[in-house]
Structures are given as C-alpha cells and as structure tokens.
Amino acid sequence: MFLANMTSPDVDALSRDLVVLIPVASLEQHSLHLPVFTDSMILQEVVNRIEKRLSRDVLILPVMWLGYSQHHMKYPGTVSASSETHLAIMSDVLVCMIEHGFSQFLLINSHGGNEPNISVLRQRVMERFEDVDLYTTTPYAGPANKKINEVLTLGSKGSGHAGECETAMIMAIDPDLVKTDALHRDGQRRMESIPGLRLYKRFDQNTAHGGAGDPRPATAEMGEQIFQVAEDFLVDAIREIYRGGRG
Numbered sequence: 001m002f003l004a005n006m007t008s009p010d011v012d013a014l015s016r017d018l019v020v021l022i023p024v025a026s027l028e029q030h031s032l033h034l035p036v037f038t039d040s041m042i043l044q045e046v047v048n049r050i051e052k053r054l055s056r057d058v059l060i061l062p063v064m065w066l067g068y069s070q071h072h073m074k075y076p077g078t079v080s081a082s083s084e085t086h087l088a089i090m091s092d093v094l095v096c097m098i099e100h101g102f103s104q105f106l107l108i109n110s111h112g113g114n115e116p117n118i119s120v121l122r123q124r125v126m127e128r129f130e131d132v133d134l135y136t137t138t139p140y141a142g143p144a145n146k147k148i149n150e151v152l153t154l155g156s157k158g159s160g161h162a163g164e165c166e167t168a169m170i171m172a173i174d175p176d177l178v179k180t181d182a183l184h185r186d187g188q189r190r191m192e193s194i195p196g197l198r199l200y201k202r203f204d205q206n207t208a209h210g211g212a213g214d215p216r217p218a219t220a221e222m223g224e225q226i227f228q229v230a231e232d233f234l235v236d237a238i239r240e241i242y243r244g245g246r247g
Helices: 008-012 038-057 083-099 112-128 142-151 164-173 220-244
Strands: 019-024 058-060 104-109 133-137
Touching (some): 104 112, 133 220
Parallel strands (some): 019 058, 019 104
8 A cells, every 4th residue: 555645544544563664765866877766766666566466465655765865966966865864854754654553664775875874763763662663675685686686697796876787677667768878887996995994985986977887788678577576575575574573
C-alpha cells in the first residue's frame, strides 16, 4: 500500500504490526549520460515492485528525494540537504509514523552518500525508542551484491556511480533517458590520499565526468535482472522481519 494514495481514515484502520517502508534517495548529477533523478527513479521502481508482490503487507511512504549529496555540488542540477537537515528530515518522518502507532520500519536507501546519516539515525532510534525496530538496507548492494555482480559484465567493478549497474537500471525503466552517445569510462582515483587514512573528497576531485566505472556494457535486459535480484532480496527480507519481529 502506498501511503500517499490513502485517506487518513484508511491509515487509521491499518494494523500497527505492518512493516513501514521508508525509501530514501537523492537528486544529484550522474555523469554525462544519466538524469539527475537516477537514484530516486531506481528506488521508485524498486518499491513499485515490492508493492505488487506484497500488496497489503507493507505501507510504503513516498520516496524521499532530498538526500545528502554535498560531494556532488560542483555539478549543476544537484540539490542536496546539509547533513544536519538530512538527518532531521529522516528522523522527523520516522517519528511521525511512530506517533501514529507503527513500530516496524525498513528504510531502503539508494544513494551511498546517505549512509553515514542513516547509521546515526539507527543509533538515535535505539537510544530513544524502546519498542521500535528500524532496519536499513540498500536493495542492490549488501547481500544481493554477489548475484548482481554475476549479472554485470564488469562484475564488482560495474557498480560505480553512474557505471554499468545504474545505467542498466535506468535503461530498464526508460531507455530514452540514457544519453547513449555520452557513455564514457570514468576513472575514480583512490579516495584515501594516504594509505590507511580516510579523507572525504568531492566527486569532481576524483573523476573526470562525475561518474565512477564504465557504463558502456549496460543493457536494459541487464537492468531488469538487477531489479529482479533487488526485488527478491527485499521480499525475503520483509518476510523475515515478520517472522522475527512483532508482526
């Protein structure tokens, strides 16, 4: 069920044991060939598929398109929250649903830059709410990585920003959105300037075009396979939450 399509009485009538999905994405540059809404479009497609599979078993919030993308701000079209604002928005959304009586949440993320704030959000939920479970995941990474790498021509090297993986997924959604005449291999240097030390850098400091990886092998068929892997992983994960949680 999509929260946005429901009336307030519809929501009030729901079981509070439902798993609530919170999709978190971004609006940022994706090299020369992909739209700036790539992460949000990919995540919307993922949750659409989950809704079709699980229907009445999940309550899905609208995709949160404003993410943390300050490291992309040198590229026009990027719209980013500050770290403080991004964390506050995610927290406020979650607290609203907790106040409505829900207690099981799965935050689904499609943008790597959001991960640090998501980690802090998990900590704050643990500190503040005794009886709330907040699970978080990236549907085409983590446990799904191995299967997705088997689909990609470049394997693990195909999952970079605007690389083979994301390009294939957008092709599966709408091939007309991909500028195939602008597909270029983009190199990303090591983010650590000194081995063993971490230093956060902007994308323009590490890449030629704002991407990382090689999008050229991507196909729509490949994208469909990746979506299927992500879909299956999330369906299994949600069912596991019901088996192990309070639902």
